Amino acid sequence: MDVNSVTNWNVPLVWEGTFDPIVIDAIYKRMEPRIAVVVFAVGKYTRFLKGFLESGEKHFLVDFRVTYYIFTDNEQDVPKEIDLGEGGAISVINVPSANRWQDVVLGRMKWATFAIDKQIRSKSDYLFMMDIDSIFYNHVGAESLSRLSAVLHRGYYKNTSREAFPYERRPKSRAYIPPGEGDYYDTAAVWGGYVEDMYKLVKYCYEQSEEDAKNNIEAVWQEESHLNKFLLYNKPTKVLSPEYLWSNYDEKPADIRVIRISQLVKNYKDVRPNHGQSERVVDEVGEEGASVKTICVKMEVEVEVEEEEPQTAASYAVVCWGCAGTERDRKRLNRLVRRASSVLDGPLDSIGVVGERRLLAMLTSIMDNTPHLPHETVGALTSSFSGRLLQPSSRTER
Incomplete structure (x- = not known):
């Protein structure tokens, strides 16, 4: 397989084929780790809970003790009948509503910091932060566990120079990364690790965002910018390939052999506060x-x-x-x-x-999608000579 399986600081870079899922799951199950999954379902994002939870129970750390901590302002919308595995649980944590989607993103770090400190850290060994508008398609097992596991962003994992990474480049922000520095660009939609290390990282993102707010600036990608700043100078102990967070917006390239988690297609104007503006x-x-x-x-x-x-x-x-x-x-x-x-x-x-x-x-x-409704029409209007689209000859063809 023509991919790097080790980072330049000599920790695993996990792809399909670089581990034996049966062996590594069996090793970790003997330790009986307690897994916490933190998700935020604020406003209309509660509509994604059922798919996330049901697919998670099929594919995410199956036969491990997993507790889903659901932060929401609509507790009544949390699904009541999810068939959880042995030792599994759902814990609902109420949070305020938000008027801007940016506040939801930044608020995740605030409320997660408080909850990890007061409620989660004493009951968990590992913790994952995940986006609720995602779904599990394939096995995610103990190969994802480490002291601090980051996930490569699907948009920047290959053929991308560090200068092209969307790091925060304004020195005024606490998330600032100078030109010429950087290893990878990691997503904030999935990340995990030991609960104490995650608490340190989540608290860092929260505190740095607060410092930015005092200076009337907001990092270009909110907590993802602060996350990348932290991981640049505090290297993760494992890096997961984009298999662990793909997107249903994108086709699967040849080097992605399996999609394990993927973000769902959605209408941001419909689901986000302030209509996604x-x-x-x-x-x-x-x-x-x-x-x-x-x-x-x-x-x-x-x-x-x-x-x-x-x-x-x-x-x-x-x-x-x-x-x-x-x-x-x-x-x-x-x-x-x-x-x-x-x-x-x-x-x-x-x-x-x-x-x-x-x-x-x-x-x-x-x-490329033959079931697509306009496919036949587009095909009929394509010149067999030049490959270009021909002008329709009548109003009905338009």
């Missing part, structure tokens, strides 16, 4: 080191940031507007892109170029 931030567009996200947020673009790879300012804007929108909108965004180019010291593609690229990717996705 990003907020205005205090940073000036021209501030040295200002993030691409910040630049576009100032335009009040509704950014589905978690499912997009932040390669350019234009790619953010196209998430919402694509090639559509008024000519005035496109001119405003292209002016913004040009300003972003000067901040980032490099040329960025225009809205039109990025929009066409996205549309081509969407059409390719349709063509």
Whole structure:
């Protein structure tokens, strides 16, 4: 298998085929570890609880003692009839509602810090932080356990230079990572380890976020930015491949032999507070080191940031507007892109170029998915000579 199975600091990098699941599960079961899983299901995110819990019971540390700690503002929506394994349990922890999805993300560290300290640490040996809008598809066993286990982000695990990692690059933030530094980019959607080490890390993310708030700044990827800062200088003892957190938005590439956990496709405007909108931030567009996200947020673009790879300012804007929108909108965004180019010291593609690229990717996705409803129509309108789409000859074809 043509993948690295050891990091440059000589700890395991776990892929399918690098371990024997039967042997490693048997070794850990003798120790009878107590596993805590912390998830947040605030607002409409309770709709994902049933799928997460049921699939977890089929695939996640089966025959281990697993307790799911569900933080929610809607206790009545927590499923009551989940068939848990022996020693399994569900514990509901009530938390306040939030008006912004950013507050939900940042609040996770606050409420998890308090709960781990007062309730969880005395009852658990290992703890995992996971996103509730995920589902288990295949075995996740004791190979995932270590003092501190990180998961490679699916968008940046190959063919990505450290300069392209979406680290926090503004020195004003406590999550700041200088250019030229970094090993990997890890996701904050799945991470775990010894409960005491996780408590230290969760508390760190919470406290650093609070320090940023005092300085009127919010890390570009909230707690994920602080997580990556911590892991850069406090190396994880095991790194899990993107098998352990993929996305249903993306096709499975050849080097991903099995998808174990995957994020679900969802409508952010529907499930998130403030309809998934990003907020205005205090940073000036021209501030040295200002993030691409910040630049576009100032335009009040509704950014589905978690499912997009932040390669350019234009790619953010196209998430919402694509090639559509008024000519005035496109001119405003292209002016913004040009300003972003000067901040980032490099040329960025225009809205039109990025929009066409996205549309081509969407059409390719349709063509690769034969059950897709428009597939026959698109195929019928494709020139057998050039491969290009022909103009429909009548209104009905449109």
